[in-house]
Structure formats: C-alpha cells, structure tokens
Amino acid sequence: MPMAPHKLETQARACAEALAALLWQVFVNGSPADRVLAEFLRQHRECGARDRRLVSESLFAVLRWWGWLRPLVPPTFLQALPPQSIGTTTSAEPQRERAGAPAIHDREWSKVLLAAHLLEDGPLPPVTPVWCRAAHVELPALDSLPSGPDRVEKRARAVFRALGMSTPPPLSLTDLVPDWVFEETRLPCPRTQLIQWFQRRPPVWLRLQTPDVESVLREFRENQITCQRHPTLPSALRLAPVSLNLRALTAYRNGHFEVQDLASQVIGLACAPNPGERWWDACAGAGGKSLQLADLLQRRGTVMASDSRVYKLDDLRLRARRGGFPNIQCREWHGQPVAARKATFDGVLVDAPCSCSGTWRRNPDARWTSTREEIDELVTLQLRLLRGAATGVKPGGRLVYATCSLFHRENEGVIDAFLRDNAAFTLEPFTHPLTSEPTPGMAQVWPWQGDCDAMFAARLRRNS
Ligand SMILES: C[S@@+](CC[C@H](N)C(=O)[O-])C[C@H]1O[C@@H](n2cnc3c(N)ncnc32)[C@H](O)[C@@H]1O
Numbered sequence: 001m002p003m004a005p006h007k008l009e010t011q012a013r014a015c016a017e018a019l020a021a022l023l024w025q026v027f028v029n030g031s032p033a034d035r036v037l038a039e040f041l042r043q044h045r046e047c048g049a050r051d052r053r054l055v056s057e058s059l060f061a062v063l064r065w066w067g068w069l070r071p072l073v074p075p076t077f078l079q080a081l082p083p084q085s086i087g088t089t090t091s092a093e094p095q096r097e098r099a100g101a102p103a104i105h106d107r108e109w110s111k112v113l114l115a116a117h118l119l120e121d122g123p124l125p126p127v128t129p130v131w132c133r134a135a136h137v138e139l140p141a142l143d144s145l146p147s148g149p150d151r152v153e154k155r156a157r158a159v160f161r162a163l164g165m166s167t168p169p170p171l172s173l174t175d176l177v178p179d180w181v182f183e184e185t186r187l188p189c190p191r192t193q194l195i196q197w198f199q200r201r202p203p204v205w206l207r208l209q210t211p212d213v214e215s216v217l218r219e220f221r222e223n224q225i226t227c228q229r230h231p232t233l234p235s236a237l238r239l240a241p242v243s244l245n246l247r248a249l250t251a252y253r254n255g256h257f258e259v260q261d262l263a264s265q266v267i268g269l270a271c272a273p274n275p276g277e278r279w280w281d282a283c284a285g286a287g288g289k290s291l292q293l294a295d296l297l298q299r300r301g302t303v304m305a306s307d308s309r310v311y312k313l314d315d316l317r318l319r320a321r322r323g324g325f326p327n328i329q330c331r332e333w334h335g336q337p338v339a340a341r342k343a344t345f346d347g348v349l350v351d352a353p354c355s356c357s358g359t360w361r362r363n364p365d366a367r368w369t370s371t372r373e374e375i376d377e378l379v380t381l382q383l384r385l386l387r388g389a390a391t392g393v394k395p396g397g398r399l400v401y402a403t404c405s406l407f408h409r410e411n412e413g414v415i416d417a418f419l420r421d422n423a424a425f426t427l428e429p430f431t432h433p434l435t436s437e438p439t440p441g442m443a444q445v446w447p448w449q450g451d452c453d454a455m456f457a458a459r460l461r462r463n464s
Helices: 005-027 033-043 049-064 066-072 106-120 128-135 149-162 180-184 191-198 213-222 262-271 288-296 310-323 374-390 412-420
Strands: 204-208 227-229 236-239 257-259 278-281 302-307 328-332 345-351 393-403 425-427 442-445 455-462
Touching (some): 005 033, 005 049, 005 106, 033 049, 049 066, 049 106, 066 106, 106 128, 106 149, 149 191, 204 262, 236 262, 262 288, 262 345, 262 393, 262 442, 278 288, 288 302, 288 310, 288 345, 302 310, 310 328, 345 374, 374 393, 374 412, 393 412, 412 425
Parallel strands (some): 278 302, 278 345, 302 328, 345 393
Antiparallel strands (some): 204 236, 204 257, 227 236
16 A cells, blocks of 8 residues: 555655664674664664665665765765775774764755665665655656666766766766775676676575475465576575565474575585585584585484584574474584594585675675775684684595685685695585586686675595
8 A cells, every 4th residue: 555645754754864874883883784774673663564674675775886875975974984985095084983873964865865776776665756855856767767787887877967966976887896806806707797796686595405395385376475496406496575574484484494595505515415424514603504514414414513603503503493403513613623533524614704795795885894904814714714624524524615705815815825734635626506617626606607695615625
C-alpha cells in the first residue's frame, strides 16, 4: 500500500538524519557499516520494515558511490572526516572531538541520497519526490539516463547535471576506490573492470548442506523466493533480492542451508577433504568454512575449529548443532606451533585475517576506512599463523591458505615467504572450482568468475 504523503516526509527526513549519523560513525569512529547499521536498527525498534530497508539501502548506496558523492556532501561534515575517507592522504586534523555528526542540512543530504539512488541504476524508493523537493531539483526522466555497468561514468555526469551542476566534477571510475589499491593488486584485466564489478550490488549466495535439496526449493517457491542453482557447483544457490528474513525459514532452522558467498565456497572446494579425514580449520571465526568442511567430509571424520577470539566459536557451535554436525570440535588457538607428535591432521586450513579488500563490493565502507599501512602488520600476522598451523599437518597432508584479499603481498607474497623457509611443503596444483582452469596451486577468485566476492587460495602438500 502506498504511504501517505506526510509519512513519506517523515521517512525522508529520518533517513537523512540516520545517514549523517551512520556515516559519521563509519568514517570518524572507523566502525564497520554493517555493525553500525545493526546497532542503529536495534536502538530504533520503532522503525518499520520499510524504514529499515530505506536506511540500509541508502547507507550502502552512499558508501558505494562515496568517491563521486563527496562534492555534494555538506562541507562542515566533510571537513571533519579523516583523510582516507575524503580521498587524500593528508588534511587538516579532523575534528574528532565533536560529540556527533554536524547538524543536518536537509537540502544537501537530500541531494546526496538522490544521487546515490540514481547512480544505483535500480528502482527508486517512494521517498524520492520528497528528496527532489527538499533539494529543489526535478527528477530526471529515468529512461533518459545512460544505464548498464559500462556506462556508469556517463550516467553519473547526467545525474550530476540533473542535480543542478552545470559542470559536473571530473568523474573517473578510479575515484571509487583508493589509488594505492592498484599498486597492491596484480590485475589480469583493466582497472575499470574490477571497479565496475565493485559497483554492482552483490547477490546473496547460499550453500546447501542437505541431500534433500527439493524440500529447500519447495519452501523457497512457497515463499516466492526466486533462486538459481550454480551451473557447476551443485551446493551453491543464488538468490534473487529478497526482503524476507531467511532465518525464519524451516530449512534454515533445520540447518539445510547457510548463507555463504560463492567465492568463500571455493575455499572449501580447494581443500577437497576426503570422507573420514581429520581437518583443522585454524582461523575458524563463526565457522562458515568449518561447516563446509564437515559437510564435504560427509559427516565422516572430524573438523577441529579454532580461533583466538573464542566468543566467535559460540556461533559455530550453534550452527553445527543446527546442521547436525557432532564432529566439529572447538578450541582456542593464538597461532602457536603444535608439538611434533600432534602433527596429525590430514588437512589444515588457514583462512587468515586480512584486509578483506575482496569483499569491498559487499562492504564498500572499508574502501574508505582501510589504509595501506595496515597491510604490513597483516602480512606479519598471516605468516605467523600459517607457520604455526603448518606444524599440525601430518606428513603427506594438505595445507590450504586463504584470504578474502586482492592484495599480492597478503596472498602470493605470504606463500612465497612461507615456502622459502618451509622446504617440506610444495604447491599442489588444483582445478579452479569456478573456471575449471588448472592452477599451479594458487588461485585468485575474481568477482566476474561467478558474481561473487574476491578470494585467494593456495594449496600446499607436506612431503611424506
Ligand atoms: C577471515 S576470518 C575467518 C572467517 C571464517 N573462516 C569463516 O569462514 O567464517 C579470520 C579469523 O582469524 C582470527 N584470528 C585473528 N588473529 C588470530 C590469531 N592470532 N590466532 C588465531 N586466529 C586469529 C579472527 O578472529 C578471525 O575469526
């Protein structure tokens, strides 16, 4: 049912206020956008489903296009942000002492919201006419705007002109990610290809973990959830945008599927565990890959899941119970080597903490809060964790290193350094699960290989 005009006015204003407050927390406090948003929605239980959706879509749209939207943002807000979020490496000392975001300027924020939703190239929210009035602009005829992933710059110029900028700022795709990213990445394609993929809203991928796939698909049909099986990976299911809470479904409560990006599913497949084996998921976190390993083991064999942050393993325990995996055991681990007599694992997976640059499509805020300097520290930690976990691999066993990073230093760089002082390990070629191409034992998963995040996997074998 359409909303009454006065409710739309209230919703538009509330969304602009929420946006300014949320962006402030992301940029100034450095908190991840998904966490900030979840906390905001928890504190604003009065928000209905439509308000929640509007705030969430608006926040992510603004963050995705932030590199181009900055000229529209109120200067008082912009001047208070740290340098990396405004696209420079130096600036005046940010005004961190401020208690909260500067006052709302309806006109400017309405323009930012309008531009972000127009750049998204999808359906516009019902509050759009309210934003147009507040920004004193006419909504451009949508069919007059260039459309499609390879026409985003043209579209942006048309949007900026429609918003009253007779000479739009120079809009280059490369402004949508920090420049240093390309010095850290060995791209097999032009930069613009990666950025165009970063600008597309990612789909939700599920991993089925039941032989009774038909019952899951039936429940989806009953709830008008449109999905598509992956053409070559039978457990991967891609969902069309859905407003329903997937956690309310019986199939979810019975552990018949998990939400897991396709690129992340590639890592379990690169491990290729055999039923009956003993695996160690050394950086298990909430256990997405431990569950996948346990499923690939066909409930025979064991998975030891460890993490330094033990609270994360509580989530895994719940998920393991829901999925019916009694063979997942949880332990605390901080990267220390294991005693030689405990080198008993057929396989060890190190899904290392990383820059997460491969997930910038899903988490666009991180493009503006990450710094190049963080990579040095991450590489040191990654190498320490890989060396520590490698001591658990039995002779003849497998070691898999993974990150959700694009950066060469965190990926091939770590493997090269590890191999230099671990002569007992060698790279083991495997077939890339998405492209079916042979790999020399290391593979970067790119978003265009399956409409997914980017990840890296290296597979090594310990000599017998
Ligand atoms: C990329 S995340 C793992 C994601 C997880 N494998 C999954 O599929 O959901 C990396 C994990 O490494 C853990 N970690 C960070 N420092 C660590 C350390 N010193 N020792 C062990 N684990 C660590 C983090 O707590 C985090 O859960």
